[in-house]
Amino acid sequence: MAIKRTHGYPVIIIGAGRGGAALLEMFMEDSLVKVLAIADTDPHAPGLRLAEEYDIPVFHDAIQALHACKDYPESIIYNLSHDEAVTAEAGKLFRDKHIASGQEVKLFWQMVTNLKQIKGELERSQDQLQSIIRNVMDGIITINERGEIEGFNPAAEEIFGYPQQEVMGKNVSMLMPEPDRSAHDGYIRRHAKTGKSNILGVRGREVMAMRKNGDVFPMELSASEMSLGGHRYYIGIVRDISERKRAEQKIAHLAHYDFLTDLPNRALFLDILNHSVQLAKRSKIKVAVLFLDLDGFKKINDTLGHDAGDLLLKEVAKRFRGCIRSADTVARVGGDEFIFVLDNIGAEENARNVANKLIAALAAPFDLKGQSCRVGGSIGISLYPDDAQEANELVKQADEAMYLAKQSGKNNCKHYRELMQVRHGA
Known part of the structure; x- marks a missing residue:
């Protein structure tokens, strides 16, 4: 051969x-x-x-x-x-x-x-590493010292909406919204020159990122650097935390807002009232607190059921929102109790006008899934600085005045001063 x-x-x-x-x-x-x-x-x-x-x-x-x-x-x-x-x-x-x-x-x-054995072990390790990179839930992005993308795993594709071939060799700033997009190259140059960075080595830093469709979203970034073959590379492990942020916002909202009517709850109301009182002290203006208790709500709740009662409270909240200014606040603080903060109300007469407006808003019947129902409202009024200097005391006085309104025939309003007159007269 x-x-x-x-x-x-x-x-x-x-x-x-x-x-x-x-x-x-x-x-x-x-x-x-x-x-x-x-x-x-x-x-x-x-x-x-x-x-x-x-x-x-x-x-x-x-x-x-x-x-x-x-x-x-x-x-x-x-x-x-x-x-x-x-x-x-x-x-x-x-x-x-x-x-x-x-x-x-x-x-x-x-x-x-x-x-050959070493080569096989290295290949297996490489295969395992690539398998992890391909299947890990977090995005993994590698860039060179010029900021150009050299690695972009499937999770990163899913997070940002770009296929790998569209980003390879492109500047990583394409994944950032302004102002980070314009500033990023400067970050890299400064790090190369000084070795200082606010991001490298920080685990779980929250930043904003941008998807292919232009949507900006919150992202958790853990970035590190490595040297290979005399060149510097940066590795970013990224996680889309949009769902987590929404959940946190929902929890925070539930902590401060009534789950049924979406009105501020008692805790948030007191924060708002305290702020209003402090502002009134500095500006020498008046603040009114109105405490309203629905008349006839318990009867509807007992006869038609809690679902009907809940629906009624939602409809009442809608009407109340339409009766006050955008700068004012209405909160639900109990089963059928609502409190209002009226900033810079001026004279007591203006507070009474709002109270009468609220009572009038309740006058029209409510349609509860085909069932027509009516409720009224008894309202107590207190004023800063006329009646009290502190938020808690204003709420207490308005509450006491509300009970006087109920005792006086319901569906009307009484000022705390009137309660004092009744007590002193007695």
Whole structure:
């Protein structure tokens, strides 16, 4: 069999057992090496089967293989057969310094085997790492020292809405809204120059990011840097926290707003009232507190059920919102109790006008799923600074005045001063 001349450094392998097969696999991965032939007396040797897959000439006689390749005197012969006659014959046909046999080949085979094992372990580790990167729930983005994206895993694609091919090589600032987009290159240059950064090494920093469709969303970023091959790279692990933020906002809202009417609850109301009182002290203006208790609500709740009662409270809240200014506040502080803060109300008469407006708003019947119902309202009024100087005292006085309104026939309003007159008159 004549061996055709080809490109690559010529190699001949004598012995196709495990060592020969390992050598062959290693050489086939190197484009600069050309295996001319492989020989073994065992027709079932693993190296021979592998050589046939690669279309490499196979011989069952080592001497015959050497003579078939004699036109390549520069060939390196690896004799794994332990047959010194083969080594001697190779010495006649090829340069002695290109012949490896005996202990030399054994050591080389062990080295190749170890390297192959290490290579396999590295490949498995690389495969595992890539599998983790592909399947991890967090986005992983790698950029170079110029800010250009070099890595963008599937989770990042899902988060930002960009396929990987659209972002590779682009500046990472494309994923940022203003003003961070315009400032980002300056951040990188400053870090390269000074080594200082407000982001690197900080776990879970909250930043704003931008999707392909232009939506801006909150993101958690953990960024780090690494050096590889003399170059600096930055790795960002990102997590879309939009759902978490919405949940936090919902929890915060529920902590300050009535779940049924979406009006401020007692805690938020007191904060608002305290703020209004402090502002009134500085500006020397009046603030009115109106405490309203629905008349006839319990009867509707007992006869038509709690669902009807809840629906009524929602409708009442809607009407009340339409009766006050945008600067004023209405809150639900109990089952059928509502409190109002009227800022810069001026004269007491203005507070009474609002109270009468609220009572009038309740006059029209409510349609509760086909059932017509009516309720009224008893209202107590207190004024800062006329009646009290502190928020809690104003609420207490308005509450007491409301009970006087109920005792006076309901569906009307009474000022705290009137309660004092009744008490003193008694």
